[in-house]
Amino acid sequence: xxxxxxxxxxxxxxxxxxxxxxxxxxxxxxxxxxxxxxxxxxxxxxxxxxxxxxxxxxxxxxxxxxxxxxxxxxxxxxxxxxxxxxxxxxxxxxxxxxxxxxxxxxxxxxxxxxxxxxxxxxxxxxxxxxxxxxxxxxxxxxxxxxxxxxxxxxxxxxxxxxxxxxxxxxxxxxxxxxxxxxxxxxxxxxxxxxxxxxxxxxxxxxxxxxxxxxxxxxxxxxxxxxxxxxxxxxxxxxxxxxxxxxxxxxxxxxxxxxxxxxxxxxxxxxxxxxxxxxxxxxxxxxxxxxxxxxxxxxxxxxxxxxxxxxxxxxxx
Amino acid sequence: xxxxxxxxxxxxxxxxxxxxxxxxxxxxxxxxxxxxxxxxxxxxxxxxxxxxxxxxxxxxxxxxxxxxxxxxxxxxxxx
Numbered sequence: 467x468x469x470x471x472x473x474x475x476x477x478x479x480x481x482x483x484x485x486x487x488x489x490x491x492x493x494x495x496x497x498x499x500x501x502x503x504x505x506x507x508x509x510x511x512x513x514x515x516x517x518x519x520x521x522x523x524x525x526x527x528x529x530x531x532x533x534x535x536x537x538x539x540x541x542x543x544x545x546x547x548x549x550x551x552x553x554x555x556x557x558x559x560x561x562x563x564x565x566x567x568x569x570x571x572x573x574x575x576x577x578x579x580x581x582x583x584x585x586x587x588x589x590x591x592x593x594x595x596x597x598x599x600x601x602x603x604x605x606x607x608x609x610x611x612x613x614x615x616x617x618x619x620x621x622x623x624x625x626x627x628x629x630x631x632x633x634x635x636x637x638x639x640x641x642x643x644x645x646x647x648x649x650x651x652x653x654x655x656x657x658x659x660x661x662x663x664x665x666x667x668x669x670x671x672x673x674x675x676x677x678x679x680x681x682x683x684x685x686x687x688x689x690x691x692x693x694x695x696x697x698x699x700x701x702x703x704x705x706x707x708x709x710x711x712x713x714x715x716x717x718x719x720x721x722x723x724x725x726x727x728x729x730x731x732x733x734x735x736x737x738x739x740x741x742x743x744x745x746x747x748x749x750x751x752x753x754x755x756x757x758x759x760x761x762x763x764x765x766x767x768x769x770x771x772x773x774x775x776x777x778x779x780x781x782x
Numbered sequence: 783x784x785x786x787x788x789x790x791x792x793x794x795x796x797x798x799x800x801x802x803x804x805x806x807x808x809x810x811x812x813x814x815x816x817x818x819x820x821x822x823x824x825x826x827x828x829x830x831x832x833x834x835x836x837x838x839x840x841x842x843x844x845x846x847x848x849x850x851x852x853x854x855x856x857x858x859x860x861x
Binding site: 714715716718728729780781 | 801807815
């Protein structure tokens with residue numbers, strides 16, 4: 467085997483032209499379990515808020531809105547922020563867990579992204595690694611170390627931008643990529659097809675099937691829908707289900723009753739009725755909702771309960 | 783702001799999400815940082831008193847037993 471062939475095989479198996487080379491999940495912004503394409507408001511100076519799957523946003527100075535938008539063809543999307551008066555900065559980032567990024571340490575990686583901005587002419591990119599495994603901290607108190615930063619020159623037309631990043635040996639604890647703009651006081655900022663891949667070559671965006679991409683996202687966030695809970699007597703109820711994929715960690719759970727009231731479930735007894743029962747605990751490897759035995763559900767009535775809008779988050 | 787529950791989970795009062803005590807969960811880590819900063823979660827809510835059982839009328843009790851009046855009289859030796 468010649469050296470050239472050996473190099474080619476190496477590239478195919480683990481390099482820049484290998485499959486699933488993109489360490490960014492949902493780089494095409496296709497999966498949007500939280501908002502299903504609806505607009506989201508990012509509150510100024512608040513904690514980072516997750517938006518399209520795996521991506522978070524934040525703003526300073528004033529609130530901004532963001533929304534997944536349709537691209538040129540069906541199945542192609544971008545994420546777009548709309549500026550507002552007094553905005554001083556907007557950020558959009560993704561935290562990549564240790565298991566999916568540690569092998570990039572001590573190598574050169576390449577970051578690529580489609581960008582456009584109708585007001586500003588530069589977008590800053592910054593790469594970090596977590597100080598401890600998968601722990602990046604908060605916006606107010608980050609626990610991460612900067613790897614590198616730079617700027618992309620952008621116009622109002624979507625343009626592909628890329629840069630090489632020398633990933634240090636210590637970056638085995640998870641990597642965070644953040645794009646930021648300054649005073650987006652009007653106009654729009656558009657982002658799409660983000661890719662972080664091993665090697666020095668910016669290859670074309672790796673387009674994975676929607677089903678695969680959604681499954682990758684569900685490790686971090688799951689919109690479960692409605693969930694039935696069986697009653698055990700009048701004061702105890704439990705419901706169990708399975709996650710479509712193993713979640714990254716025990717997830718934070720939220721649900722509503724049929725009226726949309728958070729942390730309440732509805733009782734079936736001819737009609738759905740709002741209840742006032744507080745969640746008593748749950749396990750995380752599988753979906754389990756346990757309603758506390760200290761509360762009576764109804765008097766002498768065998769029935770079942772239903773939690774609506776069940777959502778689970780194990781984001782980084 | 784957080785509230786304890788009767789289990790090990792924590793309720794985040796801003797959105798009523800239920801947070802598991804998993805150190806890998808970012809929400810739980812934020813809760814621990816909040817506590818380390820000197821804050822105290824609200825105690826678990828007091829369990830409400832159980833509902834009173836429904837008091838059946840004598841006619842309802844008889845209907846629930848599937849006995850007729852004649853059968854009841856016979857049982858009690860009133861015939």
